[in-house]
Amino acid sequence: MDGWTITLDVRPDHKTVMSEACRTAVYVMTHVMEIRRMNGIPFTADEVKPVLSALHMGLSFALGRWVAPAPPVGQNDLEKVAWGEWGPMLCDPPRSINSGWWYPKDQVALGELLACLVPAFRDHRKEQSLRLQIQYAITALADRGFVEQRIMIGAAGLEHVMWENLKLTGRLTEAEYGNTRVWPAHRKLRTVLENAGISLNAEAEYLPAAATFAAEQQASRDQPVDGADIVTRVRNRLVHPKEDQEPVYRIKGLVTDIWLLTRHYLALLILHSIGYCGSYHDLSRTSGWVGETKPVPWASKQRQNAGPGV
Template identity: 55%
Template sequence: MDGWKIHLDVRPDHKEIWDELLKTRLYAMTHTMQISRADGQQFTAAEARHLLVALHFGMSFCLGRWVAPLLPVGIGADGAVVWEEWAALHCDPAKSLSSGWWQPWDPEALARFMDGLVPAFSDPVKAEPLRLQISYAITAIRDQGFVEQRVMIGAAGLEHAMWQRLVLAGVLTRREYKNTRVWKAHIKLRKVLEGINVSLDIDKTQLPAMARFIDEALQRSGEQLDGPEAVARIRNSLVHPEEAQKNTYEIPGLVTEAWLLTRHYLSLLVLESLGYRGPHQNLARIRGWAGETEETPWS
């Protein structure tokens, strides 16, 4: 990818180590990796820096938890160690199931994703906002901590993506974007999601609490809400502690489903921005078969 060759190999006693990690919640090396240039030329640690960062953020985004390429060592032409790094990178304990968009049994999908990610991380202009957006996405995708926190951080990630796609892309001026009377949050979110062909409908079998929330809004005021507007309303009810917050908690599971839909929207926006096309796990779905995937909607 992008002129680099990566060999990733599982350790021979992986099953025993993995089973132990799931019990102890500690840390261990599970794989080894060799990085070289595809043309066989030498390179410096500084030249490989963006690749290591891309692997850290990219693999974490794929799995929905922080994983890290730890303890890299540079080997010189004579086979001697000429560089090494002992930094403690952000890493979560092992999990038996992935919370992320990637199905770990599909290495081809991972390769397609990394083909878009690694060049982006080599571009300083793209890399910094991309790192922030993926950090938002990983934190929102992880199924740990208070669900309200995940909704909030996911909303921040969506705001970041909307600003990029609407203001930086020249669709709206800064003044127009900040005019919340005209361009409310759900209108902006709806516009960017429609731009990549993401469905705005609510699946009643997957998100029954959200469907009930929408039905009650229709009965109460005649409003027909879609996914973006429902997500925005629930997020606002959490931020502004008024009567609406009480109503939010009267529907069991509603905040959880708002989180599921938020992380689904954010993960798709990140994937599309990197040019990824192919299978992904729909993060708004928690019912169905393990490993079930669907094609990206813009494919």
């Protein structure tokens, strides 16, 4: 990918070691990895650092917890260690259940993700923006801590994505973006979701509390209410003291459903921004088969636009 060859090899006792690590919540080395230039030309530590950063951020985003390539060392032509980085890397203990959108046995999806991320991290401006969005997403994806905190962190990530998609692209001026009467949060979120082809439905089968809340809001406003409406409305009631919080907690399970929908939107919008067209696990659902994935919503359209031979 992007001129690099990355080889990962799992340790032979991986299953046993991971089982013990999940039980005791300790850190373990799970794989060995080799990074080379595809053309065999030597490279410097500075040249490979964006690749290591893409691996750190990408794998953490995919799994919904922090994992890191550590400790990296560089060898010279004589296979002697010429460089090493042994500092602490941001990493979480392993868990038996992943919070992320990636099914860990899907090697094709991992390859597609890294093929999108590695060149993106070579672009300094893109890397800065993407890094922040992924950091928000990792916190929002994880099923730990208060649900309200995850919603707020996820909402901050969505706001960053909306600003990038609507303001930085020139679609809206700064004044237009800040005009909440004409461009309220739900309209901005709806616009970026529709641009990516992401469904705005809150399906009662998987998000019953969110569907109930949407139906109540629709009845009181006498106009359609979708996922963008309810995500921003609940977030506002949690954040702003002047908003009445009673409707949020009156419907059992609503806060959890909004968290699921928020992380679902944020993960898909990040994947869309880097051009990922592989498979993903739907983060708005908490039921289903292990390994149940589907193509991202825009995959077929992007492949058609790419033309024949793809």
